[in-house]
Amino acid sequence: MNFKKRLRHLAAFGLIFTLALAVSFQAPFAKNAEAANTLGLKAKSAILVDFNSGKVLYEKNADQVYPPASMTKMMTEYLVMQALNQKRLTWNTKVSISDYAYTISQNRSFSNVPLRKDYQYTVRDLYEAMAIYSANGATIALAEKVGGTEKHFVDMMNQTAKKLGMTTAHYINSSGLDNVDLGKYAPYGSKNDSNELAARDLAKLAYHVIKDYPEALQISKIPLKNFTAGVKTPIQMVNWDYMLPGFGADMAKFTYPGVDGLKTGHTDLAGYCFTGTVNRDGHRLVSVVMGTTSDSQRFEQTRALFDFGYQTYSLKTIAKKGQKLKDQKTVAVHNGKQSSVGLAFGQPVKTTVTNGEKVHATYKVVLDHSKLNKDGSIEAPVKKGEKIGYAVLKTSNGAYGSLYPNIDKVPVVAADQVDKNNWFVRMFQAIGGLFSGLFHWIAGLF
Known part of the structure; x- marks a missing residue:
């Protein structure tokens, strides 16, 4: 796919795309939360x-x-x-x-x-x-x-x-x-x-x-x-x-x-x-x-909850800070020394997993439109680590973090730095763009 088609493709899909992680998960939280009632909490x-x-x-x-x-x-x-x-x-x-x-x-x-x-x-x-x-x-x-x-x-x-x-x-x-x-x-x-x-x-x-x-x-x-x-x-x-x-x-x-x-x-x-x-x-x-009913009972019941939590669930790191998103589409860069930039996680991605269970999770990535040009590209220079959007973790039971608003949103950043082309290169790119547009206009007449 050439550069212009890629831009049109990004714009057509609203710059939202879903990325599957190479981690296989199920999310049995609702089942376990119900089963937890056997704790008999007082x-x-x-x-x-x-x-x-x-x-x-x-x-x-x-x-x-x-x-x-x-x-x-x-x-x-x-x-x-x-x-x-x-x-x-x-x-x-x-x-x-x-x-x-x-x-x-x-x-x-x-x-x-x-x-x-x-x-x-x-x-x-x-x-x-x-x-x-x-x-x-x-x-x-x-x-x-x-x-x-x-x-x-x-x-x-x-x-x-x-x-x-x-x-x-x-x-x-x-x-x-x-x-x-x-x-x-x-x-x-x-x-x-x-x-x-x-x-x-x-x-x-x-x-x-x-x-x-x-x-x-x-x-x-x-x-x-x-x-x-x-x-x-x-x-x-x-x-x-x-x-x-x-x-x-x-x-x-x-x-x-x-x-x-x-x-x-x-x-x-x-x-x-x-x-x-x-x-x-x-x-x-x-x-x-x-x-x-008593001072000691509130701590005994809290202990039972904490024990249950640690004995039943584990905290898993799905992705590290700076880790590139697997199979990600790149974002086009305008006036850059490279034509596109990859995406990475801006912070570690962690979730809670029932001990012994596997979980399947995907990410929906949403780009920040205020960062993008009308054609869906980002303007150079692009700093490594610059926030470009966010990713939302999804499972078969919906998004994690439903109790706390926006906890499921993970910042997505530029994986690399893309410097701006010098004025001479930009001038020829502009001339090339002008002739390309003129050529397409003429071709459309026939």
């Missing part, structure tokens, strides 16, 4: 998700709405991290304490560090108290700092939940306490109301906390830390996540190697809850259990 609802692929490995009442208790604070953490990332806050930004935050912080029957109204705390002071010790007063102070008022911050929480695809989320406060505990300070709802979320949506939120702001894990994984701001005697903050490595022998029964987050929760209405995450050699799992 929780009102639960879900286990593979972080890398977005596949649901286990679920139980995962769309049933329940109070999330202090797992609510994951959204507060997300919005604080967002404000830090957008430079609206720094870790050293000073935060004043309102009557509301002060009053709640003095109630030591809740998780709290006592705050002072005559002292300004840093964002880091309060964030660590929230993420490690689940301190409610500190959470409210951060919400007021980011949102101006907690009521406005709650609006931000619900707006962000919609953007993240959390269809069941209904936030009425930033801390996760029930309104009956907040009393006159409750920003929304009636006396008996609470935040409401389903386990599936909590898994989506956990994914975004980890993916968008991985530094959050550097704090959530701290087992013990002293709170020293504004107090004469340091207050030891013991992380409520007892599965973290680093606790003493008395907590060893809960420890699970690789756990580095994310958030516990407990109220009388919610029971004992836990959104956990564990990472072993790059294979990360995310779990949610809601409505267990």
Whole structure:
């Protein structure tokens, strides 16, 4: 096929083509997720998700709405991290304490560090108290700092939940306490109301906390830390996540190697809850259990989920970063020293496979039209590694990553560098193109 015909061919097919990988796979996830119910998990609802692929490995009442208790604070953490990332806050930004935050912080029957109204705390002071010790007063102070008022911050929480695809989320406060505990300070709802979320949506939120702001894990994984701001005697903050490595022998029964987050929760209405995450050699799992009956049971059920995940599934690398797509069509290059450029993966391609199973997968590659000329070519120079589009992994059960939006999209980049022809060569190419067009016009007259 000559150069011009190849261009017409690319344009005619809309620059979308499917590439079969030389890996043979089946995708038995739905079957195994159903079979996983034999775990007999002791929780009102639960879900286990593979972080890398977005596949649901286990679920139980995962769309049933329940109070999330202090797992609510994951959204507060997300919005604080967002404000830090957008430079609206720094870790050293000073935060004043309102009557509301002060009053709640003095109630030591809740998780709290006592705050002072005559002292300004840093964002880091309060964030660590929230993420490690689940301190409610500190959470409210951060919400007021980011949102101006907690009521406005709650609006931000619900707006962000919609953007993240959390269809069941209904936030009425930033801390996760029930309104009956907040009393006159409750920003929304009636006396008996609470935040409401389903386990599936909590898994989506956990994914975004980890993916968008991985530094959050550097704090959530701290087992013990002293709170020293504004107090004469340091207050030891013991992380409520007892599965973290680093606790003493008395907590060893809960420890699970690789756990580095994310958030516990407990109220009388919610029971004992836990959104956990564990990472072993790059294979990360995310779990949610809601409505267990004791502190220890939430960790026992999480352990059962993690064990099931690692014993049943493996993380497989299908393609390495920079690996050329097998049997790919090249993209034409205009004004280049080479007439075309090959395609490669811009990042490693990994997926979750049931142990012992083979999977058949294909890629649909979609080129970025903003990068292309009208004739479907890309203008030289082309840098090696320059993003040209993306590939979507498909299996017989559909695209991987259905739980998390766009997780199945893998960047596709130029496999090689193509330099631009010098002006002299381009001039003769233009002249040749002119004569070629004239010849075809004349030929069309006869």
